[in-house]
Amino acid sequence: MGTRHIRAVITMSLESAVQIVAEVFHKYAGEDEKKNTLNCEELKKLLEAECSKKCGAGKMKCLMKRLDENKDGEIDIVEFGALIGMMAKKESCS
Amino acid sequence: MGTRHIRAVITMSLESAVQIVAEVFHKYAGEDEKKNTLNCEELKKLLEAECSKKCGAGKMKCLMKRLDENKDGEIDIVEFGALIGMMAKKESCS
Structure with missing residues (x-):
């Protein structure tokens, strides 16, 4: 029987x-007792696993500072959205 | 010939x-001469077409004010990311 190719667009x-x-954020934010925010370690794990981006301590510190609008030391889902926007900006320039 | 069902995960x-x-942002941001930002009208069109959200003038004014961090009257892609974060927050609560 001939193979039939199905091209699903x-x-x-x-x-x-x-x-x-939302799913990816909560997958990593839920690791510690603060279920609705990402701490530095959780964000680092997310970037490595989901975007194959390895960031050193210095770069993570800068990123946390840039994203943490309300200065509570953690990244909430709206602040995480800004990171998605930064990635989309890079995507647009690539 | 029996139909075969292909379940693609x-x-x-x-x-x-x-x-x-990135694609959706640029689809609407590119409508006026300012290609890298969304004005109020472009954001309104985007929300209606992509998210079936109809927003009145008052609501659009509030949303623009909330998103427009650098106060230039337009929404850039990083500021648009924060809107994605707000939608993801709503998604998480639904």
Whole structure:
């Protein structure tokens, strides 16, 4: 029997992107007792596992400082959205 | 010939979400001469078409004010990322 090729064109919506952002955020934010924020270590793990980005201590410190708008030492999901925006900016320039 | 069902499990990565965010942003930001920012009208169109969200003038004014961190009257892609974060927050609570 001949092989048949099925080419599925999957158009992903902005809403599916929002869902992925929520899922990935909570996958790592939930590791410590503060379930709705990412600490530095959790963000580092997320970047390594989800974006293959290895960041040293210095770079993580800068990133946390840049994202942590309310200065509580952690990154909430809206602050994490700004990181998605930064990645999208890089994506646009690549 | 019997129909065969193919169940494709599509796992979407954070990187694919970032790509969608960049594509959708530039689809609407590019409408006026300022290609790298969304004005109020462009953001309104984006929300209606991509998220089926109809916002009145008052709500749009509030949203622009909330997102426009650098107060230039427009929304750049990093500021748009914060909107994605707000949507992801709502997604998490639903």
